[in-house]
Amino acid sequence: MASADPTAGMKVILVPADGSRASMRAVALACSIARRNKGKVYVVHVIEVKRALPLDAELEPEAGEGERILLQAEKAAHEQGFEVQGELLQARDPGHAVVDEAVERGVDTIILGVDYKRAFGEFQLGRVPQYVLKNAPCLVWICRQPVEERE
Numbered sequence: 001m002a003s004a005d006p007t008a009g010m011k012v013i014l015v016p017a018d019g020s021r022a023s024m025r026a027v028a029l030a031c032s033i034a035r036r037n038k039g040k041v042y043v044v045h046v047i048e049v050k051r052a053l054p055l056d057a058e059l060e061p062e063a064g065e066g067e068r069i070l071l072q073a074e075k076a077a078h079e080q081g082f083e084v085q086g087e088l089l090q091a092r093d094p095g096h097a098v099v100d101e102a103v104e105r106g107v108d109t110i111i112l113g114v115d116y117k118r119a120f121g122e123f124q125l126g127r128v129p130q131y132v133l134k135n136a137p138c139l140v141w142i143c144r145q146p147v148e149e150r151e
Contacts, residue, residue: 011039
């Protein structure tokens with residue numbers, strides 16, 4: 001018989017953070033679940049490296065912004081009474097990097113925070129969440145920000 005708690009198996013969680021409110025909500029959600037399950041939360045920020053540059057190029061402004069985002073995620077975790085492990089990654093494709101990191105760390109869940117974006121009048125998920133949903137070998141939860149009224 002299946003557990004009544006759908007989060008019961010979530011012990012090792014990966015959260016990609018881009019600094020958006022949605023990604024910080026995803027961090028808070030992951031911490032809440034992991035605390036209850038005595039688990040771990042890994043937060044990653046991926047710096048996308050242009051093809052014209054070497055993969056290990058020194059990208060000072062981007063690295064500084066990434067560190068700021070990871071600190072923001074650590075603060076969101078601290079507010080939940082939890083500690084996360086943060087890591088800055090450099091990759092050509094952020095979605096691929098997230099999936100690779102999930103495999104490498106043996107996570108059982110990825111929680112993605114996504115903003116509500118509309119392009120051409122239709123809701124758009126974005127290429128990173130689409131790639132992760134299609135290719136992740138584990139459970140993927142999408143934590144979408146509410147629709148904001150702009151009119």
